Amino acid sequence: MDFINLSLLVLMTGLACAAVFLRDLVRSAISLALMSALMAVVLYRLNSPYAAVFELSVVAGLITVLFVSVIALTKEEDQVREAGWPLYVFPLALAAFGLADLLVMRALFSSYQPAGYAAVGESFGATLWGVRSLDILGQVAVIFAGVFGVLALLREKPQTARQKQDAEKAKDGGEKLW
Amino acid sequence: MVTTYLIFAGLFFFIGLYALLTGRNMIRLLIGLEIMTKAVVLVFIMAGYLRGEEFLTQSYIITFIVVEVTLMAVALALVITAYRNTGSLDVRGLARLKG
Amino acid sequence: MLLLFIVLPLAVAALMPLLHRLNRWLPDALAALTMLGTLLLGIAHIRLIGAGHIYYWDSALYGLPIRLSLMMDGFSLLLLLTISMVSFFACVFSVNYMEHYGGKGAYYALFLIMVAGMNGLVLTTDLFSLYVFLEVAAIASYALVAFGQKHDEVEAAFKYLMLSAVATTGILLATALVYLMTGTLGFAELAAAARAGFDPRLLGLLLAFFLMGFGLKAAIVPFHAWLPDAHPSAPAPISAMLSGVVIKVSGIYALVRVVYNVFGLPVGVSQALLALGALSMVLGALIALGQTDFKRMLAYSSISQVGYIVIGLALGTPLAIMGALFHLFNHATFKGLLFLDAGATEYATGTRELSKLGGINNRLPITGLTTTIGTFSIAGVPPFNGFWSKLLIIVALVQAGQLGLAALAVGTSVLTLWYFLLIQRRAFFGKLAAGMEKIKEVPFYMSFATVGLAALCLAVGLCYPWVADNLIQPGMTSLTNAIGVNGFSLFGN
Incomplete structure (x- = not known):
């Protein structure tokens, strides 16, 4: 695990939270697009350039266009008030889940060895x-x-x-x- | 290395699911769904990298992305149809059926 | 040519917009003919698939660097026949029924794509393709549920989409973990890898994901919330498809294919499925009893009947699996029939509220008769087909010493008969309700579809030995081989 990928993943987590909690939907959609763009970088660094291109052009690009055009078509984004409590509960829930996540993944995968190979061209x-x-x-x-x-x-x-x-x-x- | 990626995959899945469970705006629910799918992409690509089978996992992911875009297009068409009916994007406006 | 099962409906679907321009009736005719074609193709394969035989189809297409491999065993064939049979009758029913919805070209195209997706799901040999075809069928069905564009339909479709998308994302995440651990997603290779040993804790996690994901698709009880909205809101032929076929293919078939063929039937899974199946069976029937909407009642009844299938499969003895597969086939026929009848009733009277109906049997003799046949079949009255499959499941439960579950199954069966007789009494018999004086029997093609399915319910019940030997037995054998009831076992008991 290199430092760059780790920091990219941390940034992506932050952008995911922003996409969920930003009030303005357009900004949410843009956070999501940024998250996808960072994901594309991670994919590229994991030796997967083709998937990275798709992630960048289709997910970060096309899906964002779809989101933004629907937001523009409906124009009612400020009328739907999200409830307040999810934002306050979230840090707690995230911390609890993160801890469980850490423990489970460590227990299950710390001694991981790749085994078996699939058919690849x-x-x-x-x-x-x-x-x-x-x-x-x-x-x-x-x-x-x-x-x-x-x-x-x-x-x-x-x-x-x-x-x-x-x-x-x-x-x-x-x-x-x- | 595996564990770190998997932990982040778990986090993405959780954040997306949280948005799905607590959100009120239909578009925000779909954003939550998009965040969840990032977990899948990350695990597949990491697995391919570790095994040296990147060609295979990239094929998986490209198919997955095509499916995901199509799903989003249909979901957003549904959102527009619902908006035409109720004039709002609030999922609570969609609570006539009792489940 | 197994590929035809997927490519034929897909090709016709692609032509639909063009056909619609050429001639008004061309889409109707061609869609029904396509379904008839796949049905005949399926029937042609019956002799090929003997007990325990697996048919692999592999092609290198004319020097192109393309390889498609598909697989058919008794279980897939049974599902293929069920799909094409119900979809044929649903297509015929749509000829008249879908007239007032508009957009028939797009409707048939989506219908055929849904069928192509299910056929692909049933024939694929690996977990990732299974996911892809699961989504093909699902995306087409979201659009079909919302086809009427009204408030309820769109609401139901959106709920269905969200829950179902979470389920498939969970399934795919588990798939990615499986790939990470074993390096393969082919069913056969996975079974070999699982035999070689798998971390039991990880196995538990993966099985939990698969159970939740496919359980939601099959609407097993704690994951059933979307079904009573989605199935009644769809146009009637689509309700028939969703309840009759889609939940079984994308829920039960996929669950069984993945869990049984790959991981065997670990005791934990068997116990969990038995409990959930019993819960679905009883709760579904109890809630159905309180419904006033014809189609909603049928939807809850589907949850209950799926419970029977799940119990039979979870028990895992040859007899129980046989009963479950037979019930799967039978439920497709009679629930398809009942949903089409509900559609016919709504078409003729303009309502599906049971309280507003009454005494329409004389005005709608064909719909009334076929509904009665459907009622007897679903309640397990001999000699209709539901009787045999329920009998098999109950006998298997008794043999396995599960007397409590057997009693529950019998009790639920009585309950089922009760609430369906309630429909009969309220809607079809008794005094003619106000405003129903002028209603007329539904047009020809709708009656043709209901009569056809009703005849099938009776015929399958009467020819039970032939059906059991030629259709159900091969399916059962492929499952018992998979979980090692006859001899070998994946996870030494």
Whole structure:
């Protein structure tokens, strides 16, 4: 464990807390994006440049864009007051959990030895396409589900017969006035 | 080294879950969910680094990120639909069903 | 060609927006035909999968550097048949039912993607792909639950999404830890690694994550809060799919595949599942008794019936597993049927409040008759199919010396009959309720679907030996082999 990664992880923890407790949602979203950006650095330093690129461009970039546009579309962020108590209970809860976390992880993993090796291709591309082909199919399916899901959820509300009649009446009335 | 990364993964998971359990704004709940997923990314990538199987774990993580973005898109579409219905992002406004 | 089970629905789903433009009825026809196709494909595999046989399908596609490997055993095949059967009838039902929702193209596309996701989940050979297909099915189902865009639907979908996303994140975190410890995620390799030994404390932690995650997907009692909202809010054919199939595939199948095939059935897991199963069975039935909304009552009843399945699987004797798998299949048929009937009732009368209904049996003879058949099946009245599976589970409980649980199972069965007869009496018989004078029987395709499922309930009950030998037995064998009931055991008792 080198010092740089450790400090990056500590910073990420701080940003996570900020994302949870900042009052302004846009700032929360930006804290989350910063956390993802730092995560990308950690991934890069752990010999995983491709995952780092995805983390940076898709998670820190695209998801933040999604968040910010929805926040802008709804424009009601200051009307939802978060409860006060979670902020005061949080340090205590975090400390308690952190201690338990420390003890459990130490007990379970301090004598960890990597064992067994999985099938890996000779390059990243060969591994992703050749070894994890089924996941690529799954990705395609997930993207379809997302596209159709968003289309279905944001489609024009279906009008009931009554509403249609009303709308036509209003239209007729408007034309008659002319 | 393993333990340190795992401890931080545990912390991310906990902070995200805490936001999910205590938050009121729907968007903030989704932010909590995003924080939780960081734990998964960290554990996979660290495991790949330790084993020298970074190609494999990066494949996992890229698939995971694609799934996560799609999930977020659908979740945010739901948020917009709920907002159209209630005019608010408060989850307490979504308490008509009794569970 | 196992890949067809995934690619066929996916391809048709991708074409949906185009088809919708070409002809109004094309999406309806093609979706139902696709489901029929996968059903026939599944039936064609029945002879291939004898008892204990595992069929591996592996392809190097025409020199492309792509390798897809899929696996089918008796358990997967049983689930595949259940999925395509219920989804075929749900698709046919949708032809009329989904007319007034609008957006049929997107609806069928999501429906087919959900099916493709479940088929993939059932056929995959490793834990990570299982997660991916779990999410495919889940994301499609969130959108489908909220398809009506009204307040209740969106609320239910959002709750479902949040809880389910936490569950899958937990499952994936446990998966990452498994990978960290063993260096592999393939089911077969994992089983070998687990046999070689696993830190028991870590095993406990992982099993707890998997139990909570998949338990939430299956709506086992302490993790059930989302189901009574999500299932009734969805359009009726989707309720039928969610209750009939989705909770079983993404909850029970995945749990059993991961825990049994990989870790065996440790005593702790067996005990925990027995307790949770019994709790689900009894609580679900008790709460169902107090419901006034037809679909909500059915949703609680699903929790109760899933309890039976979990108990049978947790007991782990061949007979109990057989009963559980049979009940899984049967529950898909009769709960699918009952949800479609509830949809038909709502379609005809405009309400699903039981207090506002009454005496509609004469106006809706087909819906009334099929609801009666569904009632008898779910309550375990002979000769309908529910009778056999409940009998098997109860006999297995008695054989294993679990007399208390056996008594509970019988008691719950009586309770089930009671609250379903209540529906019958309140809604279908007695005096005609006010405002119900002009209602008409539902259109052809809706009746076709309910009659088809009702016929299936009866046929499976009558042809019980054939079904047991050809469908259930292979599934049971693959599970008993996995947990080592016949001879070898992963975790020496």
